[in-house]
Amino acid sequence: MILKNCAFLITQDQQRQVLEGYDLRISGGKISKIAKNIDSSGEAQIDCKKKIVLPSFINLHTHLAMGLLRGHEDDLELEPWLSSIWKAEEKMSQKEYYAGSKFACLEMIRSGTSAFLDMYFEEKNTLKAAKEAKLRGYFGEGLIDYCGSKKAGPIISKLTELTKYCQSQKSPLLNPIVTPHSCYTCSEELIVESKKFAAKNKLLYGMHLSETRKEVYGCYAKHKKRPAEYLESLGVLDSNFIGFHSSWLTKGEIETLAKYKSSAAHCPTSNMKLATGGAFPYREMKEAGVKIGLGTDGAASNNSLNILGEMKAACLMQKWLRWNASEMSAQQALDLATIGGASILKLNSGSLESGKNADILMLDKNHFSMLPPKNLVSHIVYSCSREAITDLIVNGEFLMNEGKVMSLKEEEVKQEFLEAFERLI
């Protein structure tokens, strides 16, 4: 398949090129060539002369099934908000997790996201939903023992089961990961045992890290260490570690993350909306060399799964925080949402280059939010909204084509979601 005459091709390669009038060939789910006038005899041709073609987005922190809880509780701080959410979650069973996740997959497709890292409960259902949607998923069972009230053993069994189930799918799109919930909800035993499991199986290992000040002080009171120091002492930091949120970190902790080549997922909207007070230390992270990506968090706290909005929110937050309008440029925000996330997931996507996965997003070059045709990266980050998205290709296959979702039956997904919602209320 060849994407012919792309009006603009935003490569996100090392040179951050914007190419005009190029073709892009896709073979076996990968980008095999980018050049002008590729010979296309015998291959399917997609006319892209009205398209802006770029790498699709990567969402590094979300809880898909929480789609069901969008708007359940707003305008509350993390602690009371979590209590209310946990109460609602008690009513959720397999079918609700599945329906909520599939609905969230629909939203992600329509938001230009091709890959996501999910952490929630009954994750097998999310995996099933993502498989149908044909998205790239990284699935983590939210491991939680409320700091020792249960033994780690049964929880690790559940993790083992999800991992085996995921691996049995034998799909490059479906990847198991390990996600203990946080320092304040997991016992030392659970953190250490789940890390052993992750290390043995060479899996990514992510957890909520220093989202609120309360969490930091709670950790310090209990362990005489700040969260990143505590995690270092438990031996769980390495290049597979991803800290979700990572807002309330000291410079010392950032250096620790950098030393172990660990990563961080910035979730600006969720942090602002839940008024966590802390601000992701983007500049310090960057200077220290910590790898960074973007996450929306779940639909209960954002309340959308829209990386376009997240890039703008990240730029606005950093600029305002630092009184510095050049803090986090549009280009840097796009980097977080594409190659930044890919690098953290060790995923061969995030840029348009020969040999990379064909994970590709297309925008209508004539959409009003993408005009005038100059500084397109600025428009993508600051101006564009979801209605400019026309196509999403994941692993070489169209999940959305000319505005129509191909991999899911949109009305059915909504219907199933509404039925699950009815059972909850």
Added chain:
Amino acid sequence: MILKNCAFLITQDQQRQVLEGYDLRISGGKISKIAKNIDSSGEAQIDCKKKIVLPSFINLHTHLAMGLLRGHEDDLELEPWLSSIWKAEEKMSQKEYYAGSKFACLEMIRSGTSAFLDMYFEEKNTLKAAKEAKLRGYFGEGLIDYCGSKKAGPIISKLTELTKYCQSQKSPLLNPIVTPHSCYTCSEELIVESKKFAAKNKLLYGMHLSETRKEVYGCYAKHKKRPAEYLESLGVLDSNFIGFHSSWLTKGEIETLAKYKSSAAHCPTSNMKLATGGAFPYREMKEAGVKIGLGTDGAASNNSLNILGEMKAACLMQKWLRWNASEMSAQQALDLATIGGASILKLNSGSLESGKNADILMLDKNHFSMLPPKNLVSHIVYSCSREAITDLIVNGEFLMNEGKVMSLKEEEVKQEFLEAFERLI
């Protein structure tokens, strides 16, 4: 015309009701009745059983023709950013102001905005564009003499000319206002003379107010007064005064604004993006009783004219600033964008009540961003993006119907815009 069986009708009346299954009758540009099962014999019926019906948005601060300068310069602070913008503006003539404004009108229609307050140059062109678009406009020539380099006389002549032109249209949709640019670009004479003109003609009078710290200290250095104190001393504060931005105000200045029943337009995205450092003192304004609305600012600084995004940005900014997740709720943000703005403009719109102008927005109730069907105001503010908007009615007339813009020829508007842009670069 009757909007039949509205799935949800978000009234924004005193009780903030959300009605289900109601009809809404429009007669002579006004809402004449809201009830169940209105007798509709002989009247046009619009089936609204799949619609969420609410008052359309009001944008209190923008520079429409700057649509041409979207992405012209980003990631710069206000001072160098303004220098670069001013240089670009030198190349703009009547045709560019017109084309840029009409393009911005298209964006506003597609963003659910029915009324706007504009301040820019060659404003007659913006008025012509808005007239074609059938939007409600408040048009202010940006008055500027760089603090005395010119006499106020010729500038007041230009203002007189615009006012007469506007009044000669004899349209309730087209309203002249008076807008000196700011304390730092206008001489005392210009501020006072333009206020005299506004008072004589009973016109609203708006200006940039305390957008940056530099502006505040410059004013203090020159006049030994902070901006609002300075304006009070010039006698320009009253219930027709609107301060755009109003970020760097002291509590004392806020009390001064309240004393004169003056108003403020909050522009969170622009402030954050230009890293002005200050934060709109929402809580203090509210407590003091200052009237507040929302503005996007121009497309060169936002870079969109999307009130949906602006409501979310305002909530996020206030919550994060105060470490208080209940600071500015979704309902309060919607209030700013509807009845708040209307009250400032002394406009009989902003809520759905009998006797009010029929300025109405409709959303697809089945759009994924509006699901689940609970807490719709939360979805509008935190989840929804422009693609959920289906219809916009202004003064009883459809400007957009089922996703199609009726009052403008969309492709022609874009073509004209692109031609104007080509002349600029």
